[in-house]
Amino acid sequence: MNERTQLKKAPLAWRASAYAIMIAFALLTVFPLLWLGYSSLKPNAEIVKHPLALPQAPSLRNYVQAWTMGGLGISLLNSFVYTIAATASTLLLALSAAFGLAKFPFKSARFFTSAFAVGLMITVHAVIVPLFLLEVRLGLINKRLGVVLPYIAFNLPMSILIALSFVRGIPDALIESAEIDGARYRRIFWGLILPLSGPVVTTMAILSFLQHWNEFLFVFIFTTKAALKSLPVAITQFAGRQNIEYGLQYASLVIGILPMICFYFLFHEQLKKGFGEGALKE
């Protein structure tokens, strides 16, 4: 850190434009969200008359109405069920696969590893039609399992590659000494690999939580019942239906955004780390 003080400061023109760009970007990010937030506290007539003004008598009435009319309570619950079930299964499957591929001396490990790597190129749209037909045939449409399974599969390739690079770094000697002590591999996995993988598991969990929570297409296509929709899908459909009820639209959107802003401030550092190290887009 001492070195940094020896660097010359950037010239004024650069600093001035830096301020201009940063402030513009920050405003573009924060202002629409703030506006949505305070407008959601206004009655509809006030929104139409003074779109940018602060609420005269802030009220949560829009929220109560949006919450009950949109059935957002059940959607919030669904989002938690989908996301937690899919994230936990992805982590477990990815970590155990990574353990097998990294620490067992079998030739087929190479084949499996490159097969998983190909998965990074497979897009949702390439499989959605056959998968839909398959789920219809198997009776998985309108079942929570029918949503969670594709969530897991689509997260596996990236998660396995992240886990693999971590598990490879665990010293073989640790595993060998456990083997000599007569521990079964299942015990080695649960008692040694899993606890040691704490940091990478956190990163993987946060990234896959984010991806699962915001997923749209699978829920949208594989469920038709309102009671099975996730929060983003329910809110999009609800807000899209309210033609002129702006207050309700705004309130429902805030309900969709607020949990993710909390998530962002809670896990900001891990998100930065996870994405910064070259993870995924969408």
Next chain:
Amino acid sequence: MVNARAKKRSYLSFVLPAFIVYVSIMVFPVAFSLALSLTKWKGYGPIEFVGLQNFAKLFSDPVFLIGLRNNVLIVLVSVFGQIPLGLLLAYMLHRRMVRSSKTFEMLIFLPITISSVIVAQLWNRVFAPVGILPTIVRQLTGNAEYVMTIFESKAFAFVPIMFVLLWQHTSLYMVIFLANLQRVPDSVIEAAQMEGAGEGVVFRRIIAPILAPVAFINSILAISGSFKSFDLIYSMTGGGPAHYTEVMAVYMYNTTFVFQNYGYGSAISIVIILFIVAAILLTRAVTKKLNLE
């Protein structure tokens, strides 16, 4: 030696569950999709084999061509908008050109957690007649009737979407570049400064080349992401009005799930994948030629 078979069994018990899920949900359907793309099928009744007809039809289908054009626009806004802007923002933050750079970084990165469909709905409200933008324009110009009409313009309807894409993803590249900049020792910049290099020269001649491989990998991600774009556009315009904002994935969705043209829809999916693979190969070839790697 004694328990070699037991070892093999354990190995498979670790690897196979993930592999089975992966193959049955991702690999098998891709093959199925390829087969479907050669057929004409309504989702019921007999399946008619039509060879490559669907693909031939695609490239004279005006709606598909609009979709393709818009996908190319998304590629351009990603590679020439999001990535350079992200790099510039990262450099400015890294060189501490603004006070409280942590706060700026935190605010700018925020959209990353918000679901694309909700981002789309948010911006629809900003652009709506009672939204932020038309209201500000009304107050500035005194024209009390002003509403945005750009969405009805054939040539420019896609512009607001490109803006939202820039808003949504630039900060992702900023964070990626920032993480990589932190690995560049300060002495590199210091040495250049001692030789009298100005800020612009340091940025263009020192930092940009160091980060070129990172930018390259991110271009691949951006391009494949661009051809897949669905959520944001589906939620913002659904491809309308009159297909002005159509993209391939939205067209594929409507063809298959709304109009039940399973064969034609699958052909579009296959074309999307081919574009992604082609874009990756092309980027790789160009980069090799420019000697960036």
